[in-house]
Amino acid sequence: MKRVGIAILGLGVVGGGAYRILTEHAEFFKKTQEVELFVQSALECNRERASALGFPQEKLASNIAEIVSDPDVQIVVEAIGGIEAAKEYVLAALHAGKTVVTSNKELYAKFSHELERAAKQHNAGLYFEASCVGGVPIIRTLLDGVQSNKVSSLMGIINGTTNYILTKMSEGMEYGQALCEAQAHGYAESDPTADVDGFDAAYKLSILASLAFHTKIPFAKVFREGIAKISLEDVADGEALGYRLKLLAIAKDTPAGVEVRVHPTFVKKEHPLASVEKNFNAVFLTGDAVGEIMLYGKGAGSLPTGSAIVSDVIFAATHVDNHYSTFKNTASAAQDVKFITDFSSAYYLRLTVDDVPGMLAKIAAVFGKQGISIVELIQRSACAGKATLVAVTHETHENAIKNSVAKFETMETVKVESVLRVAL
């Protein structure tokens, strides 16, 4: 039976999960995959962490050189996270001809071109299923499940932390308390910026859209807006109108260009994405042959992410030909990709206005001048001579909304409380 040695860089949440699966299922994999996978070594400076996992101390390497020079290591699992050390180690492994399996979305989103070049040069495998949507095989699906399709759009809930917070807010909990709960459950980091400001989702969207559209979608091209400023009032307004608020990652390939954006979005409650709750994730994609398909599951966590890593390890160990991504292996977008920033969407706006006659006509005139038509308008009184106006628009353009907001901001009688996009 083929024997394949593995080294794990980082024995934290993700690396620890991969280690547990690899060791607990070693016999199972011999039987079902006809391959003997063994963990040859690991790089982990926190020896207590290694002990707690039951990792044999004698298998801890002192440095990356020991690992990449070990002829018994064929596959290196990178589960350190971050950029500096991770990039250096991954490149060292690839240069030594080792296949790399990584869960590092930031690294892959920013440096896939460098990594892939090194992998091809040294005929090493490079796998990154675990970088996006935990154990849900979305990358395998894009590469080997729907590659017969021209994919026109991809919409996903691809960050569990923000989805947990927004689920709690839809039940009436304030943002701050929902974030605390997410931290208590271990879904959010003590510094939640990467999640709540949409960086994490934008890294993943850059990877997924690059694969889906067979081009390069640099992370920097992803429009990004987080959830930190969402008020409970907006969430409740949306619920009353039949919408659920989600942090959606949206990528569209249209004749006019490519759109890539991460922002809070109202989704009709009947849409399959609306019922994706708490720390679950889902990706909904449309291909010209397959139509609409959706993949759903946990987007993070030790064992779900470990599942993706070990599935990649098994694939690498049982396939002789190396597998590279099908997107353009460059640092920047191809010349022929036009990015659309003035994208189409429907919008939700909440305004506080002076409660005086003629006000509605003034608001309507602003929208009318921008060619925006309104689906739904709700007025309710607010305190002290003020009224709240909630408007949901038909499909219009980002710039038309920006212009309207700019105009409202010049009017002393109007205050723009929030502007949110509504999925069409």
Place this chain on the structure above:
Amino acid sequence: MKRVGIAILGLGVVGGGAYRILTEHAEFFKKTQEVELFVQSALECNRERASALGFPQEKLASNIAEIVSDPDVQIVVEAIGGIEAAKEYVLAALHAGKTVVTSNKELYAKFSHELERAAKQHNAGLYFEASCVGGVPIIRTLLDGVQSNKVSSLMGIINGTTNYILTKMSEGMEYGQALCEAQAHGYAESDPTADVDGFDAAYKLSILASLAFHTKIPFAKVFREGIAKISLEDVADGEALGYRLKLLAIAKDTPAGVEVRVHPTFVKKEHPLASVEKNFNAVFLTGDAVGEIMLYGKGAGSLPTGSAIVSDVIFAATHVDNHYSTFKNTASAAQDVKFITDFSSAYYLRLTVDDVPGMLAKIAAVFGKQGISIVELIQRSACAGKATLVAVTHETHENAIKNSVAKFETMETVKVESVLRVAL
């Protein structure tokens, strides 16, 4: 660039879809997959059908021998359906060392052992993603996406015809009319037996459960009950109680043995499977590392099924090592697989009883004797001195329900109208 010739057996709905994708996307595949795929020939006795598709008459082969002896054909797509001719042709192709891509669930469920043996013997590839759940990459997921997991259960809506009919019934339409509509849409055949009696779902479940559990689940071992006897009254009762009726395919691998069954099942409305409507399909599976994941999409149709075929063709054309299923390649189940027929479930029963004092106590006594406890019991008057009793049980065993029904059938005052299972 690598050039790979393809022959298509059967240019009907599925073969026609594959042909369209292969020809319309030929340039796209050169660019994104670095492979030139060309349709070298086809076997189709209906020349009008070939013409309507724009298939060049000169490329129509007169018999299978022409195709399997053609050195320019590397991949044979089987889209004939049925057993006799399909089996003969597929074996002929494999014996000639051609890779086979098939959409034939009945053939694969019944003869995978023969086909796989022939494929291995002649070092040919054998792919069958299109046999299950249209373009949804469930087989790729089981083979290469969650193969790091011990899968404990798989539950699916894997027949679009019956799901369409049950969706219409949940909206109040009678079974007969819903079936007619399904036929008018082309979702159901003029002889709907294979769909409505659950054969189609049972073939697919046999394939999926064999892969999920890495053993052999023969089609004959799948417990099967169709939807032809479902009454609108049961569907409406379920809706009122918070359940939606679905034809579920269920496979469980438990310490006590394996359960495989296809039957109408009430699913809680909050369950992700409950909102899978009309001709959509979904498979919900549980793995020990990944947790719960679900794949959702159209389960049939020319282009969705064509998408699965062409994705397999691309995989075969771009991977040098051949890919076999990971289930036991035998005609029958392995000796160590124990099939459970007395499975656990909750149940829904509808009885017509004489509307006289003491009746409820008699019913309760029958359930009590079988150790069955009741979650919910609704009594309403029926016509002419009769009452309707609807009972939903806690988890119990199939045999306990059978014994209760047998007992009720000896009682002149009780008539068992229907017994349906409820997903736990």
